[in-house]
Amino acid sequence: MCLQFRLANMDAYDLDGRSCALAFAGNARQSSTPSRGAYLLGKETDVRAKLQTWWQGLRYRGGGTMIAWLLHRLGGLAMVVFVGMHVFASFLTQQFGSDIGTAINIVYQSPYFQAPLYFLVIFHALNGLRIILLDTFPKLLEYQREVTWLQWVVFIPLYGLAVFFIIARIISGE
Numbered sequence: 103m104c105l106q107f108r109l110a111n112m113d114a115y116d117l118d119g120r121s122c123a124l125a126f127a128g129n130a131r132q133s134s135t136p137s138r139g140a141y142l143l144g145k146e147t148d149v150r151a152k153l154q155t156w157w158q159g160l161r162y163r164g165g166g167t168m169i170a171w172l173l174h175r176l177g178g179l180a181m182v183v184f185v186g187m188h189v190f191a192s193f194l195t196q197q198f199g200s201d202i203g204t205a206i207n208i209v210y211q212s213p214y215f216q217a218p219l220y221f222l223v224i225f226h227a228l229n230g231l232r233i234i235l236l237d238t239f240p241k242l243l244e245y246q247r248e249v250t251w252l253q254w255v256v257f258i259p260l261y262g263l264a265v266f267f268i269i270a271r272i273i274s275g276e
Contacts, residue, residue: 166250170229177226180219184210213268220264228253228260 164171187210194203209215232253236242242249 165247167246170232170250170253173222173225174229174233177222177229180222181226184219213272217265217268220268221261224260224264225257228257 187206191203191206191210194200194206196203210219232249236246236249
């Protein structure tokens with residue numbers, strides 16, 4: 103079996119340094135055994151190229167609208183989790199008088215839960231309005247980047263206001 107790595111000249115060698123037949127441009131040819139330095143250089147180059155290809159596959163290429171898409175999905179998921187927790191906690195408290203329901207209420211009433219939830223819910227609402235606007239008026243799609251920036255301009259003060267009220271409630275001791 104010939105486990106290959108390639109050198110810059112497109113010759114192929116197995117891991118023991120023996121040559122392998124390599125089909126290149128439709129012709130199979132036998133390559134000569136490389137020197138030890140070429141073997142190490144070829145192996146290192148191949149690993150580096152594979153690592154670079156792998157890293158480029160993970161690299162983010164989306165832009166602002168891709169972040170909006172991701173946050174919109176996370177916002178929807180956060181709302182489903184919150185409503186599910188609320189219904190479950192209410193059920194446990196009403197039906198069984200359970201302390202588990204009370205504990206769940208304490209969790210979702212904490213500022214550490216509310217701040218990210220408000221972020222995602224407000225963003226979800228504004229992004230939904232942006233999507234409705236762009237779907238209703240398709241000519242605005244050419245200004246999608248600007249509409250996304252406008253969404254952030256509206257979002258930041260709204261979320262800042264929500265955080266202000268969360269902090270005010272913490273300071274007042276409620």
